[in-house]
Amino acid sequence: MQKAIEARGLTKRFGAVTAVENLSLQLGEGEAIGLLGTNGAGKTTALAMLMGLRMPDAGEVRLFGHLPGSAAAREVMGVTPQATGFPDQLSPREVLAYANARRKNCANLDDVITAFALGPLINRRMAGFSGGEVRRVALALAFLGRPGLVFLDEPTAGLDTGAQDAFRVIARDYVAKGGALILTSHHWDEIEAVCDRITMIDQGRKVMEGTLTDIRARMQARQIGFTLPEGAAPPDWIRARPQGMGWRVESDDSDTDLRRMVTEKVPFSGLTIEPLALKDIISRIRKEGCI
Ligand SMILES: Nc1ncnc2c1ncn2[C@@H]1O[C@H](COP(=O)(O)OP(=O)(O)OP(=O)(O)O)[C@@H](O)[C@H]1O
Ligand SMILES: [Mg+2]
Incomplete structure (x- = not known):
């Protein structure tokens, strides 16, 4: 063929x-x-x-x-x-x-x-x-x-x-x-x-x-999105970036990060957890040099 x-x-x-x-x-x-x-x-x-x-x-x-x-x-x-x-x-x-x-x-x-x-x-x-x-x-x-x-x-x-x-x-x-x-x-x-x-x-x-x-499949990371009450800031360890009205995190272990947010009583709401977008996956694969 x-x-x-x-x-x-x-x-x-x-x-x-x-x-x-x-x-x-x-x-x-x-x-x-x-x-x-x-x-x-x-x-x-x-x-x-x-x-x-x-x-x-x-x-x-x-x-x-x-x-x-x-x-x-x-x-x-x-x-x-x-x-x-x-x-x-x-x-x-x-x-x-x-x-x-x-x-x-x-x-x-x-x-x-x-x-x-x-x-x-x-x-x-x-x-x-x-x-x-x-x-x-x-x-x-x-x-x-x-x-x-x-x-x-x-x-x-x-x-x-x-x-x-x-x-x-x-x-x-x-x-x-x-x-x-x-x-x-x-x-x-x-x-x-x-x-x-x-x-x-x-x-x-x-x-x-x-x-x-x-x-x-090479990139199991998730993107976590949430909002916080006015004046509240996310903890430093989660390395959140502002996105729209809320915050966005690229997490390699979303379960552990979410448990820690709950333990630390981070007052989040509107939680979303999604696979990384293709654009972000490719940018990370290239940055980490594992092509
Ligand atoms: N006829 C040409 N003469 C001189 N340089 C050219 C010619 N055609 C393309 N180039 C150069 O070759 C390179 C690749 O151009 P090309 O048009 O293939 O890019 P592209 O990936 O399609 O970009 P874009 O996303 O902007 O469409 C560029 O540096 C461009 O300036
Ligand atoms: Mg072109």
Whole structure:
């Protein structure tokens, strides 16, 4: 069985800047991988090499066994790039119909229009579309005709929360039905909601990868939240930080810490105990150097 993406040793330099260095990555059908990293880490450059839009200085890629950029590869992939440039004078219907005609499996356009809530926009010229409206058209294009592999570069940047939620449902459904999906995002909760695995890059180099299940299992810490009466302060030993109207603690042993708070009669209320957010887990794993 061919992998949706099989990439080895990808490297790209722009003059003195090494945007991506020795990146290897595999993605199978029915899997979603999140590419994480700060601004300028190399995510868009990595995607561009995977999609065949940039030639790597070193390394190689196959998409379902095909060379990226080949007609065979383009037929089986859908893309939402970070920056889009739709012709102003076209309507979403015209753009989607044009793309649909080039897909291996033609989509029912009405289904796509409904899924991405494009109804009121579908026949308007795209000149004057808001940022979020353009983004929804770009997302619809990626999933059009259910390609085997979808590349999404910051798919929900600028989308309102309703459209972000709708995207998560569409993306999970696509993966559950066997699609392969790679996305970059600065929204950690989106990565948690959509992806099975993450690859984190920093200055072009891979610094961490793994399944979300494994990464969470490596960090059993909990976050404890509580409020205190006005004027009261938490004891120093618990190392609480203010959060909103209350306090937040990252605890490696929440049972012991809570017992001690009770013994010491700390006047807490509104107690919450939750697993650490993915963002905090990864930040701790990296700080503690146990990658
Ligand atoms: N065409 C180019 N010419 C010169 N430098 C470039 C070019 N494209 C990217 N770079 C540089 O390569 C590095 C990686 O850029 P890239 O766009 O891949 O980052 P990114 O992780 O996608 O960031 P962001 O989160 O801001 O989208 C950056 O330092 C960027 O300035
Ligand atoms: Mg980018």
